[in-house]
Amino acid sequence: MNNVFVYCEIEDGQVADVSQELLTKGRSLANELKCNLEAIAIGHKLENVGSEIIPYGVDTLYLADDKRLSPYQTLPHTAIVVKLFQEQKPQIALMGASSIGRDLGPRVSSALHSGLTADCTSLVIGEHFDKKANKNYENLLYQIRPAFGGNIIATIINPDCRPQMATVREGVMKKSILDPKYKGKIVNLEVPKYVSDTDFVVEVVERHMEKSKLNIKGSPIVVAGGYGVGSKENFRLLHELAEVLGGEVGASRAAVDAGYVEHERQIGQTGLTVRPKLYIACGISGQIQHRAGMDQSAQIIAINTDPEAPINAIADYVITGDIAEIVPKMIKYYKKNTK
Amino acid sequence: METYKIIVLAKQVPDTRNVGKDAMKADGTVNRAVLPAIFNPEDLNALEQALRIKDQFPGTTVKLLTMGPGRAAEIIREGLFRGADGGVLLTDRAFAGSDTLATSYALGQALKKMGKIDFVIAGRQAIDGDTAQVGPQVAEKLGMLQVTYVEEVKELKKDTIVLKRRLDRGVETVKCKLPLVMTVNGTAPECRVRNAKLLMKYKWAKTVTELQKENEDYTHLYNDRPDLNIPEWTVTDIETDASQLGLSGSPTKVKSIENVVLQAKDSKIISDADSDIESMMIELIKSHTIG
Ligand SMILES: Cc1cc2nc3c(=O)[nH]c(=O)nc-3n(C[C@H](O)[C@H](O)[C@H](O)COP(=O)(O)OP(=O)(O)OC[C@H]3O[C@@H](n4cnc5c(N)ncnc54)[C@H](O)[C@@H]3O)c2cc1C
Ligand SMILES: Cc1cc2nc3c(=O)[nH]c(=O)nc-3n(C[C@H](O)[C@H](O)[C@H](O)COP(=O)(O)OP(=O)(O)OC[C@H]3O[C@@H](n4cnc5c(N)ncnc54)[C@H](O)[C@@H]3O)c2cc1C
Structure with a gap:
């Protein structure tokens, strides 16, 4: 009971x-x-x-x-x-x-x-005092969740x-x-x-599970690209960085919509929720819907030409610049310092 | 030819998608004044599904039901502009503070007053509460079957429908009988735009409350054109058990709210110079974040 x-x-x-x-x-x-x-x-x-x-x-x-x-x-x-x-x-x-x-x-x-x-996003046991009823509740479940498109956290x-x-x-x-x-x-x-x-009133006529072969959620490092990556070709750079670091490639919805990358890689409110050790956001502005899927990452690097990009507010490392220049440098200096 | 009676559930929501720094007040509450009130996006997908059934089966009626403050009458007008036949605004202070269960109860009681319904079509989720609970809970309140995350009506014949659903990792096709509550996904076709003729026709559609605020010029129109009256139902127009309404009828309570808009954390600013990038990579290797 x-x-x-x-x-x-x-x-x-x-x-x-x-x-x-x-x-x-x-x-x-x-x-x-x-x-x-x-x-x-x-x-x-x-x-x-x-x-x-x-x-x-x-x-x-x-x-x-x-x-x-x-x-x-x-x-x-x-x-x-x-x-x-x-x-x-x-x-x-x-x-x-x-x-x-x-x-x-x-x-x-x-x-x-x-x-x-x-x-x-969090479940905690706590107490509550109801002033109106002058009643104390012990051992309640605090159900903590984002609402309003992720702009507030409500208990x-x-x-x-x-x-x-x-x-x-x-x-x-x-x-x-x-x-x-x-x-x-x-x-x-x-x-x-x-x-x-x-x-039993519903007949399931057909069902196919499109299992994602990718394991972005399980990956300790996610290199994610946004609309700022600019093209399918440029996404190759991100794949290269991910491969060198042993991570997976993720994307914003704008990058998916632009056809730079497959839908299975979308991170955010209507995509995957990830919490890797390191999230590298390349050319992603950092809209609420995107952040909803990655803001629990342990560390975040934001690479963006715009020094005011909203993603910078939640980043541990803010790099202002062009991904086409910065990503190759990251690959270069990673290789240099691990060999 | 078959005809159907369809009710679309639609909610007016603050546009939470483009929230600026001023969207939250200092006390952590939402500054509704700076957030435009819009037609909940997935409810537009729901409306489109209803209108498609109407296109295919002329004589079908599509009406909207919305619960909210007086200004939510805009939702009904928007629906009329896009091809709906009418709608009801459910509005009363007694509904204030409703959680999804109390919302579903009130909507359910209003739906019961509308007679025999073939379809209730809702959006999957509203962008403010973000729960996706109201559709299934309305279905339960009415003792109706629910089919969630609908992307497409593949076939509708008499009282049998075949629907395609979008699941987390795939798609499913299901077949079932009417009546039915369905919730429609954002991946379903977008809603048609406003129709210019309908816009002219329904521009002056108003609720009684709105009418009272208007200047006199158009009042005669409402007597000549009853279709311009948007019915406004209060708690006395539907049968309710007061203990299930509003804040007191809501099992869930908001204990506290924290504002998280763009809270900056301490970040290191790195230039694109080689030396900066190299020392960042070394730092990450040393902390075992990478490598
Ligand atoms: C209901 C709903 C659900 C959504 N769900 C999701 C979701 O799950 N995931 C998601 O990601 N989005 C989602 N979105 C969309 C979201 O609101 C944003 O539109 C999207 O995240 C923007 O993607 P972006 O940052 O890649 O593009 P943009 O906002 O266009 O940003 C591009 C960025 O790239 C920078 N840039 C440009 N060129 C370069 C360069 N050469 N080098 C470096 N930086 C450069 C720019 O300064 C800019 O900051 C959703 C929206 C809605 C309404
Ligand atoms: C910060 C915060 C957190 C909350 N968390 C919870 C919670 O966890 N659990 C809970 O029970 N309540 C919660 N609520 C209350 C909840 O937001 C309201 O009850 C809300 O009116 C309905 O829920 P929703 O926006 O999530 O709608 P959803 O369930 O997401 O809406 C689904 C669909 O139902 C229909 N619909 C919903 N509301 C209406 C309406 N008023 N009129 C017509 N159609 C409608 C629309 O078709 C809509 O697309 C919370 C409120 C706040 C402010």
Whole structure:
């Protein structure tokens, strides 16, 4: 009762990265609240997911396994989660801010009349004093999230309704296995008790996952180019720098729109969120929508001809100049000093 | 030929995309006065999808529903200029401070008053709250099916629809029955522009409140042309449970807000001289950031 719950997304029999990241966060919240961590996975052929989920420190894993439950569909997955939450009464429930989590989360929260905070970048336990009601709340979940296009950071709380629900984007939390031999129990739910046949009203006609072969998110160094790079040819310079440093190439939307680089490399609000050790922004002005995807980087180098470019405000190193001159120099002096 | 009844949900939002330094007040709150109020971008994509269905099935009606302050009547006019048949402005102080759940409840109750609806079409996400929660929550409130992130209506035949959805890492085609709530992605076709004839026709479309503020000259028009009246519904026009409205009906509360616009951090200024670039690279190698 009153545990922390994580909804685990399953794609092709694998547990999604974002869910593993949330399990890690969920475990630390549960430790602080001195409660258990529980998880639910819904899909088909889930025999092996237990070994992928429990090592994160999951005490109880609920499985709903049925051929019809894969791929994800809104109504059946909602029905299972709603009923399970009504039975288990978690105090906190976390989901990925993914195409699945953002379809499921609002529906579940509406059915349970519990608040849902979208796209949190930080989750912390804290207290709250309500002056009007003269009431103190302990152990609330502070759900911290950017809003207004990233211009403000709001701390949202959910004092009275349970569960306190939040979604978090992939790459925002770190994942780490607690103990490969962690002992948690698995409960197989009797699916027909949770879903009715009438919930299966959507037929998935076709589906192809365009898996990105690139691993920009996992890369410790990202060399990103913007509209200021000027051409597809000039992007080669960035590829060269990335290769020398052992990183990946990313891009702003303007560079993608201009056709300099593939869409899969877009970083920002409507692209990837990255937090590398080093982010090198080449010819990127640094609009809010771009920064939303990279401002958590540990270090940022901004290379821009405009000394007033907004990206400079969040950069650790500001280089004012032309990328066509500066990038070759970076390659040259990197090679010189590592050999 | 089939005809459909479509309601488009559209929100007036501050334009958060081009925020300058003056967009935030010293106390960390948003300076709405300097941010232009616009039609939420993805709601325009939603409107276009509705208008395309209307093009294909003449006799279909497209109306907008927007909840907001009085000036949000602009949203209804904008819709009329682009080909919608009408709309309702839901406006009342009782709705102030609503989170997505209270917003969805109010919108849902207004939709219930509109009779049988074949489609509710919303944008995926509004650019101020940025939650993408209202569409699915309205669907739940109405007990309707939802299909999110729609990019294209591939086929519509009687009560069966085939839709293409844009997911995180791919695309999905789904088939289902009406009625339906769908949310439309920004990757869907852009909205058609204003139509000059419709602009002339609906220029004077106003709500009662706006009319009261106007000078007398045009009041006669509203008596002759009822289509120029934009209905304004308050909390008394829809059936509601007061405990589910506004701030008190919202499970989530904003505890605090921090302004993050262009907060400068200490940065090192590096020139494009060889020596500067070299010492920066050496520093990064030494700190194990690279190498
Ligand atoms: C800083 C801040 C943070 C917030 N965080 C949260 C949060 O995490 N959780 C939460 O529940 N609330 C939150 N809110 C409240 C939320 O922004 C409002 O409830 C808002 O009115 C609706 O949410 P949205 O803008 O996110 O809309 P979305 O859910 O992103 O909108 C999706 C679609 O729903 C339709 N729609 C939305 N609102 C209206 C409307 N008024 N009229 C007509 N159609 C509409 C539009 O088609 C729109 O494209 C927050 C508010 C602030 C100021
Ligand atoms: C809803 C929405 C979502 C969005 N999502 C994203 C997103 O996910 N990711 C994203 O990136 N954007 C996104 N955008 C777009 C974003 O607002 C900006 O338009 C975009 O990031 C600008 O890209 P840019 O910095 O490359 O181009 P610009 O703003 O055109 O900047 C080019 C920069 O290059 C500099 N420059 C020019 N020549 C040189 C040179 N030779 N050497 C060095 N510097 C040079 C210029 O000084 C300038 O600063 C979104 C917008 C909206 C409305």
